[in-house]
């Protein structure tokens with residue numbers, strides 16, 4: 001019997017759809033798309049707000065068409081999305097009574113969050129919002145001496161008059177607005193905690209209680225307590241109420257399943273960028289290939305996790321064309337092979353040499369990513385295979401007992417070609433997936 005406390009039990013139930021969905025879209029959109037040097041530009045360049053805030057006057061969002069965004073996400077095979085309702089710069093893409101620094105006051109005069117949730121829901125995509133619990137613009141948020149605040153080195157910005165409780169009221173108030181004004185939300189992505197700015201510093205127990213009161217089913221990340229550096233008590237057997245529903249490794253894929261202290265797998269989601277920036281960056285053309293994205297998605301699922309891939313739209317509201325192209329190619333693969341991703345998780349069998357396994361009950365998916373000379377080996381699977389099909393077209397892949405394999409008969413083998421050889425290059429050079437139906441145990 002697994003030890004399960006109430007927090008873990010509720011988490012497992014809540015995250016069912018999310019663990020099945022496996023593939024999501026992150027969207028980092030905000031005023032930082034104008035300087036276009038990443039969403040941390042204010043902090044990195046220690047930019048005073050007088051320089052940053054006027055960008056609001058150029059936010060026309062003239063090509064923002066969230067229906068188009070939702071269609072692209074859907075075609076890429078993504079089942080959920082997370083949009084930055086507010087990032088660390090404090091600029092809100094939604095109408096809020098707590099600040100003037102919001103999209104409804106920009107020339108676009110639109111509640112961008114409302115349009116997003118409506119458009120994505122209409123496509124059947126689960127909707128999530130990213131919300132920054134730190135706010136570099138708010139007067140009551142520590143400036144001088146903070147680790148990352150843009151004004152950290154300015155003594156004149158010292159914190160004597162700042163009232164952190166007032167900040168918390170503001171922050172909690174905005175979260176309440178998001179949870180009450182936009183219908184059913186599926187996911188809240190809070191970001192982030194650092195140093196002693198974590199847990200009860202955010203009045204996290206109270207915040208979570210409020211969130212769950214308004215939207216009991218909602219899934220929450222782990223960053224009220226944890227961070228990308230340390231997942232927090234979600235990895236213990238007694239997680240705090242604000243430990244979150246999933247761990248959120250960033251710009252890396254964990255070496256194995258993420259487990260708690262007793263070895264029970266916990267939900268997790270790797271978040272990654274397509275180039276090297278979250279926010280739109282005009283000069284960063286270091287895009288990953290669609291092949292690498294497919295490989296990474298498969299890797300995550302083979303370790304029991306999700307992958308959320310980021311898009312950084314321009315200030316006009318367009319996805320960068322490189323991102324659009326990657327989404328299309330990934331979508332083509334997902335259309336043919338999605339069955340080996342959705343509802344799947346790690347396999348009972350260890351990682352094979354030529355690729356990876358994902359599994360869903362008695363369906364084992366062999367993701368062949370590397371060409372092999374001779375038969376493809378299913379280690380220690382002799383007598384286990386009932387049938388095999390190329391997932392893409394349902395054609396038979398035959399188990400082979402070829403003469404040169406006899407000495408290694410503890411394994412099962414197949415060729416991609418009935419003539420006792422493989423096809424070169426592989427039928428799908430990104431990842432050729434064979435669906436293996438296992439014999440009942």
Ligand code: GLC
Pocket residue numbers: 028039040191192228250271278
């Ligand atoms: C971070 C960064 C950030 C980004 C996020 C995505 O911790 O502060 O800019 O939004 O992670 O995971």
